[in-house]
Amino acid sequence: MENFNQTSGFFLLGLFPPSRIGLCFFILIVLIFLMAVFGNLSMIILIFVDTHLHTPMYFLLSQLSLMDLSYISNIVPKMASNYLSGNKSISFIKCGVQSFFFIALAGAEGLILASMAYDRYVAICFPLHYPIRISKKVCVLMITGSWIVGSVNSCAHTVYAFNIPYCQSRTINHFFCEVPAMLTLACMDTWVYEYTVFVSTTLLIVIPFIGIACSYGRVLLAIFHMQSTEGKKKAYSTCSTHLTVVTFYYAPFAYTYLRPRSLRTPTEDKALAVFYTILTPMLNPIVYSLRNKEVMGALRRVILKFCSIEM
Numbered sequence: 001m002e003n004f005n006q007t008s009g010f011f012l013l014g015l016f017p018p019s020r021i022g023l024c025f026f027i028l029i030v031l032i033f034l035m036a037v038f039g040n041l042s043m044i045i046l047i048f049v050d051t052h053l054h055t056p057m058y059f060l061l062s063q064l065s066l067m068d069l070s071y072i073s074n075i076v077p078k079m080a081s082n083y084l085s086g087n088k089s090i091s092f093i094k095c096g097v098q099s100f101f102f103i104a105l106a107g108a109e110g111l112i113l114a115s116m117a118y119d120r121y122v123a124i125c126f127p128l129h130y131p132i133r134i135s136k137k138v139c140v141l142m143i144t145g146s147w148i149v150g151s152v153n154s155c156a157h158t159v160y161a162f163n164i165p166y167c168q169s170r171t172i173n174h175f176f177c178e179v180p181a182m183l184t185l186a187c188m189d190t191w192v193y194e195y196t197v198f199v200s201t202t203l204l205i206v207i208p209f210i211g212i213a214c215s216y217g218r219v220l221l222a223i224f225h226m227q228s229t230e231g232k233k234k235a236y237s238t239c240s241t242h243l244t245v246v247t248f249y250y251a252p253f254a255y256t257y258l259r260p261r262s263l264r265t266p267t268e269d270k271a272l273a274v275f276y277t278i279l280t281p282m283l284n285p286i287v288y289s290l291r292n293k294e295v296m297g298a299l300r301r302v303i304l305k306f307c308s309i310e311m
Contacts, residue, residue, distance in 0.1 A: 012079075012172050014175050026080070032278055040068045047061065047065075059143065063112050071277065074098060074105065075175070096177070099162070100158040101154075102154075102177070104147075107154060107200075108146045113212060113246055114208035117216060117246070121218060125218055157179060164183070166187065175270060197257060205253055205254050
């Protein structure tokens, strides 16, 4: 079989079948993409403009929105372009760039979600210590650390994966350049690399998720002992919703990357990837804005200010 390197590219089979049902799914994904872009961009602008939201919690939220915006923009436009043009090819370099940003953003988002859970844990369980434990310096360190760790991890995986000799069909049965899907095309035993994927997934996805679950568990216990019924309902609703969305992101990701290749199928992998690459970036701004009175209050203030300027 032909051995190829950077002079060749790949073919992405995509997500949608060439049928009316496929077209319906394509339109649905495009609508979800537009909602995700609008929602996350609005959150970033709102947090930047409104001084009432200049707190560690909302700075962390703005980074989550930035990651989600970059995350979905890294995948959906190319997928849509391939579907509309009928050209399923992607160059070796573009595939590497897409893979790098996907892995970097996935790792960074996992850590920023853990940072947000820690923020809520301290705010509810140790409110008097909150200004010290979650200072501006700590917030900047958590944000910077998330981006750096995600990027370093991605760089290592991308460099290794794109130096593997590929000698089988160049057709990737996926809708973007996800490394596990690419490994099926390698003409060498990749068990060592798959083990490193298992380790990095455990460190950046599983352990943070366990930390998040423990944090929210402790938070829910503290909420149970609250005296204020109204405050108890508000805090419980917020934490339970956040935990549900976090699970929606972590569970499919971990399930995909922790299974051995022999137990995986392309169809299942693509279906699971939709959850953590497309649906979660759309859900996050909805959950963290529509159910948040401070964000909705900030939105009203910005709209009123804008309207007064126009008049």
